[in-house]
Amino acid sequence: RNLKRQMACRSDIDRFNGPFLGVFESLIPSEEEKVKQKQLLTVLEKLVSKEWPDARLYLYGSCANSFGFSKSDIDVCLAIENGNIDKREVLLKLADMLQLDNLQNVQAIIHARVPIVKLMDPVTGISCDICVNNLLAVVNTKLLRDYAQIDVRLRQLAFIVKHWAKSRGVNVTYQGTLSSYAYVLMCIHFLQQRRPAILPCLQRMRTTCFATVDHVECSYFDQVEKLWNFGERNGESVARLVWAFFHYWAYCHDYANDVISVRMGGTLSKRAKDWTRRVGNDRHLICIEDPFEVSHDLGRVVDKYSIRVLREEFERAAEIMQNDPYPFVTLFELY
Template sequence: MFPNSILGRPPFTPNHQQHNNFFALSPSLYSHQQLIDAQFSFHNADLSRAVSLQQLTYGNVSPVQTSTSPLFRGRKRLSDEKNLPLDGKRQRFHSPHQEPTVVNHIVPLSDERRYSISPLFHTHYVPDIVRCVPPFREISILEPREITLPEAKDKLSQQILELFEACQQQVSDLKKKELCRTELQREIQLLFPQSRLFLVGSSLNGFGTRSSDGDLCLVVKEEPVNQKTEARHILTLVHKHFCTRLSSYIERPQLIRAKVPIVKFRDKVSCVEFDLNVNNIVGIRNTFLLRTYAYLENRVRPLVLVIKKWASHHDINDASRGTLSSYSLVLMVLHYLQTLPEPILPSIQKIYPESFSPSIQLHLVHQAPCNVPPYLSKNDSNLGDLLLGFLKYYATEFDWNSQMISVREAKAIPRPDGIEWRNKYICVEEPFDGTNTARAVHEKQKFDMIKDQFLKSWHRLKNRKDLNSILPLRAAILKR
């Protein structure tokens, strides 16, 4: 399937042993029937939404010429091939004289097969590829075991489930993002042949919604990259490439020169907004950690989605404005479920240290969820009670002044004395690198607003037992 975006959910069952050569055929955006015929094997895929703009195709631009490979003929079909039968057209991609494109591999091409960089991108600086990500070995498509949603016997739990089912990211949404990622990797490897592009964040970790943006991480080497110099230079070249060669299907590309620089853009084909960073390796690791938690217990995803919607509605879910990031909110939910008198979640980093070690090479990270079976908790609380408990925990029980939220330890632990933690209003430990994911909350006014929303919402929901009292359902569903 997609090596960096295994769509299975733990535990994985190898029901189908087949290879996916779909993206090795053509850079065009395929019709509905071609998508159905392709070897995706998704269950109940909503293909009516898989292709929103069929008249647009990826890669409909002038090819970059190679300097040494006579076999590379660009990405447009030659005129003498237009009238070949379908089998004849496909034969060119599978002939022994040319290797098919391998989706999402880091491809260390030999010297005679490397693409030259267009004169537009000539520069005196070339990133030092010290330890590039090793080539990914092809694996069979792994079909997930479907997880049944929890029962809802009360009104509040039923409202949470209805919101979840209406707003959760669909397979077709993920497929559109993955198609864009595949095409962009193909293009970026013209600039950096040994690079690899990962889809990360909510799109892949199990907590995405229909309206979730796409997050991409470009890995040029498995070592730290200086974000002020190397990453910014790499993104400058990528941004220029987007503005020129890819202007037919990438619009509004912006280079944001922040502490961690990114390129923001919109894909015209999928109509998805993307953020692309360089070498944010911890983001790749925590994507698969969160994905494991998401499918470990069937109450986790609905609870996280409703809390993210609630936080967004009350304007406390925007790190750029000094409140909580979605990542911090997810960790807060997981921590709460770990600290109940009868826990609903364990610390999987403690139970499976070999699967979630920060030292595991990136081309193996996606395999981690395969080793974790479902967690059977004795806690049978319904979704409504868990939502109430979450609000109460952070409104009245958690000690913000002296405690730090730690999913890695599955408990609240004393704040460290380091400068990153000193005088911080909210401390949420990043499970891999130990940084504070809530460092954006640096104003007391914003911190007080966050605490106040927890307290007010807890009182309202406790008295009315109606989700509309803290989150208007109709508006939330319309936003998706």
């Protein structure tokens, strides 16, 4: 690994830029799909307002953070102001109403860490998960969307990384690999580290957007239209960035000591966060700090078996990006 750290990028990398952009474009949802999502949201809003007139519905996750693929499910958060509500009761009531309104496959999953109701809308064919008062997710969705507006290469890189992770089976949290949310944070972190930087650190800039959610302060600079030329001084192609991303996670990241932190725009030490020992189920084998819930390690799902799977996949990807004649095909081969 130490030798490979020094490895220079293949000289022909830029000729793969077109094909990688083609992969990205093939995954983007169509305008028509976006319209259908809004349509479903309107149906749900009408229904919800009958029972909870002051409640609001927010889209969050990939349908709202601009990292969603075509044909993906949508995530909705029902926000109810009243602090004394019982989330599970609300979800059971909601499930009843949805069923009466002819939505299909309605299912309340109330014992999960984040309780939800699942449903499928027969009119649009879209599936949807609804949670209650998960407002941190709504705020971190906006943060990701704001970062995506600064430099188009973030969205391109993250689509390619997510597509790789799904193809290789390393985007399954209950099997100990990482969430899509974690992969996008890894991409943001990576682009903050390029020299010249391709992304700034919004949480270390002047506060223009402020919220306190579940006792967590969420503040950052959100006037991203002022940053549209931020990454201009760095001319790296997406193909080169994909190469460097996998090279970083295969050979350069210090898994034993470092925590990646989008909030700080760099790395922190595990020691500083007291993430050095296993506590309960948190093993901290790959550490990704949540930008707002800073005690939250998004790598906590990774165990001593799946860390090997993950690192071998990073190495495989790095190897392909360095040597394969068709990296834009081989990278995504099903496992």
